[in-house]
Amino acid sequence: MNESPKAATTPIRVAVIGYGYWGPNLVRNFSGLDACVVTAVCDLDEAARATAGRFYPAVRIVGDVEELLGSDDVDAVAIATPVSSHFSLAQQVIRSGRHVLIEKPMTTTSQEARELISLAEDAGVVLMVDHTFLYTGAVRKMRALLEEGEVGTPYYFDSERISLGLLQQDINVIWDLAPHDLSILDYLFDERPTTLQAVGYRHVGSGREEMATLNLHYASGLHAQIRVSWLSPVKVRRTMLGGSRRMIVYDDVEPSEKVKVYDKGVVLDLDGEDVTPQKPIYRAGDVSIPTLDRAEALQVETAHFLECIRDGSRPLSGGAEGLAVVELLEAADRSLAQNGAFVTL
The missing domain is CATH 3.40.50.720 (NAD(P)-binding Rossmann-like Domain)
Structure with a gap:
């Protein structure tokens, strides 16, 4: 209408x-x-x-x-x-x-x-x-770099989201903190994981996991690891994204230079005269700091x-995207119930 x-x-x-x-x-x-x-x-x-x-x-x-x-x-x-x-x-x-x-x-x-x-x-x-994080200039820039081919073939997504508290009464640390990273994953990559593993720990008697690690595997070979905790003495909000061409570090705690793009990597060209699996070439180029939209997410x-x-x-971030995250959280619960076994999605 x-x-x-x-x-x-x-x-x-x-x-x-x-x-x-x-x-x-x-x-x-x-x-x-x-x-x-x-x-x-x-x-x-x-x-x-x-x-x-x-x-x-x-x-x-x-x-x-x-x-x-x-x-x-x-x-x-x-x-x-x-x-x-x-x-x-x-x-x-x-x-x-x-x-x-x-x-x-x-x-x-x-x-x-x-x-x-x-x-x-x-x-x-x-x-x-x-x-919320899908609306940050940093995450939008990461997606743009992926779409433009600057990263190359994605290898891994490694995220750490830890701090002291806030302990929740109705959900564990995975349901509290991991939705941020799971929603970012869903936004950055046009594929769904095939298997998921969750390992969690309870230390202070809350009755719920206060520390946990998630591992997600994708058919393309991409691997994602997410670490979350309510029991860290320092606040860390850092994501690393590695690919065949470049690597990205996104530090949300950093006040100004939140995203850095590293022209670094490992080359294993078996056709080269002096290159063997035991002697790879390590590429170390420049570090660039892209301009980001500074609007509050x-x-x-x-x-x-x-x-x-x-x-x-x-x-x-509509209903379908919300559902996708909840499905992964449910899979994490199933894995926790099976002592950290990989579950098929």
Whole structure:
């Protein structure tokens, strides 16, 4: 359906459910966009509601989702609550005819994710998952370098995402941190892994894995390793991508030079006179630092959500992408249950 000129310029009215850890960031970024207005914030916690009210006195603050959705001042809803509540909340939002943005991971099961995709399609609303890192200038640059052939044949993806906390009560460290890296993998490479292994450890009595390593194998020969931890004394957010031509290091903690491209590699040309498997040639060229888009990823993402609502376009991180990540998280659970066995995907 084509929008009238007036409808195309009328700000989209956005509500946020959950004003704990991530919700304030969503409210701040939506509030900074001319294409929308934040009309409501919902949270069960009285203290959270009070905080939201102090920062945003013009916004309606409620403690009940039914009250939120019962009003006619909401066109779209962002959900920033524990993952166990994502499915039921998103169901209510979609069935009320509103567009929805869900914090990662999308749901606790792939079946729930499929149901939400089907509901959104039937209702004709936008369903998007908050895979924030896909909207960083760094990850977009990595994809561009891959598409341009600068990396050559990809060999490996190696990621480390570790820090001290925050321990979650309803999910383990894989479900908490690995969705970032799994969504990046899905975005960078046009293939799905064939097998997955997960090894996890419990140390502090939380009852859930606080440290873990994932290994993913691909039919092309690509291998990905992801290490996540809540028990590191230092914060590390580093990804390395190696290929036949160049290697990329993405350090999200680095304040300015987040992406570095290394013209390094190993050449094993058996036709060369002095080259043998025991004497390979190590190539060590220049290091380049590409210019990146410095826009805050969450602002790029929230603006993209509004654009998808406006023009009906498919989100970069839509329901299908959210489902793909949840399927890998479920596979990780199966591997953990089998003491780290590789599971077929």
